[in-house]
Amino acid sequence: MLPESNAAPGYMYDECKATADWLLSQLSMRPLVGIVCGSGLGGLADSLKNQVVFKYSDIPNFPKSTVHGHAGRLVFGTLKGTSCVCMQGRFHLYEGYPVQKITLPIRVFNLMGVETVILTNAAGGLNQDYRVGDVMIIKDHINMPGFAGINPLAGPNEDRFGVRFPCMSDAYNRKLVRLAHEVGAELGFDEFLREGVYCMLGGPSFETIAECRMLNKLGADAVGMSTVHEVIVARHCGMRVFAMSLISNRSVMDYESEERANHEEVLQTGDDRAKQLEVFVATFVSRLGHASNGTH
Ligand SMILES: O=P(O)(O)O[C@H]1O[C@H](CO)[C@@H](O)[C@H]1O
Numbered sequence: 675m676l677p678e679s680n681a682a683p684g685y686m687y688d689e690c691k692a693t694a695d696w697l698l699s700q701l702s703m704r705p706l707v708g709i710v711c712g713s714g715l716g717g718l719a720d721s722l723k724n725q726v727v728f729k730y731s732d733i734p735n736f737p738k739s740t741v742h743g744h745a746g747r748l749v750f751g752t753l754k755g756t757s758c759v760c761m762q763g764r765f766h767l768y769e770g771y772p773v774q775k776i777t778l779p780i781r782v783f784n785l786m787g788v789e790t791v792i793l794t795n796a797a798g799g800l801n802q803d804y805r806v807g808d809v810m811i812i813k814d815h816i817n818m819p820g821f822a823g824i825n826p827l828a829g830p831n832e833d834r835f836g837v838r839f840p841c842m843s844d845a846y847n848r849k850l851v852r853l854a855h856e857v858g859a860e861l862g863f864d865e866f867l868r869e870g871v872y873c874m875l876g877g878p879s880f881e882t883i884a885e886c887r888m889l890n891k892l893g894a895d896a897v898g899m900s901t902v903h904e905v906i907v908a909r910h911c912g913m914r915v916f917a918m919s920l921i922s923n924r925s926v927m928d929y930e931s932e933e934r935a936n937h938e939e940v941l942q943t944g945d946d947r948a949k950q951l952e953v954f955v956a957t958f959v960s961r962l963g964h965a966s967n968g969t970h
């Protein structure tokens with residue numbers, strides 16, 4: 675056990691609990707599903723009914739959103755009768771926060787009673803069969819910052835959340851992956867639904883051509899700058915995880931290519947697929963099957 679002085683400030687159990695209690699004291703529901711909206715996908719929160727909305731800047735201990743396309747609002751409400759909380763905007767390493775701080779909301783989800791976390795992101799398509807607008811169900815990840823010791827669980831372990839050495843070979847719930855394929859097929863989305871491996875880099879610069887080629891050779895199908903740290907923290911505290919990437923741009927793999935990755939294209943692709951993804955997430959949530967409906 676590391677000495678107490680090494681305890682990371684702002685996201686240990688007591689801070690997370692204070693934030694969860696503050697939120698719950700103002701709500702008449704308890705969320706069962708937590709949703710994180712990726713770049714350009716903030717519209718997912720708008721489909722929640724009976725909304726109660728908090729600005730991140732008003733929530734104790736919460737970081738602030740600094741990225742265009744991430745509104746910085748926590749939205750509570752119901753999706754087809756299931757109580758949900760939705761992060762309309764997430765936090766990234768490149769915003770300058772410690773990796774533990776950007777995952778604080780996931781621990782707050784857990785303390786509010788969330789059982790299932792649905793993470794979405796925008797990502798570059800490394801897999802050469804992928805097209806812009808494809809949706810990749812994430813079956814596994816490569817935690818590139820983790821290779822350099824940047825892991826949200828580094829530091830003293832908080833036993834009240836989970837064990838020191840959590841398993842990650844089952845990070846992405848396989849039943850939920852199957853459910854996503856079923857829902858996709860029913861909605862007629864098979865044509866653009868894929869399944870693959872997401873690789874996280876720190877950003878904010880996009881990848882070089884050599885980096886894209888390397889990542890693809892290593893087995894990654896899509897690359898982004900988020901999600902993995904949230905998955906690790908969610909699994910550490912025992913929540914089930916489903917995640918998907920909207921392929922917002924094709925990773926440039928060829929020195930002759932005129933394509934250039936840019937955030938505007940990322941946001942535009944989100945906009946183009948927004949309605950279908952809203953229907954997908956709402957249908958998916960309605961099939962999760964929780965024991966209670968989250969009302970007191
Ligand atoms: O992963 P999300 O939050 O969807 O955002 C993705 O889009 C941004 C780059 O355009 C990066 O932040 C990348 O991680």
Ligand SMILES: Nc1nc2[nH]cnc2c(=O)[nH]1
Pocket residue numbers: 796797798799875877879880881897898899922923924925935940
């Ligand atoms: N790292 C990275 N993140 C992204 N987010 C959306 N597209 C991309 C991309 O091509 N690379």
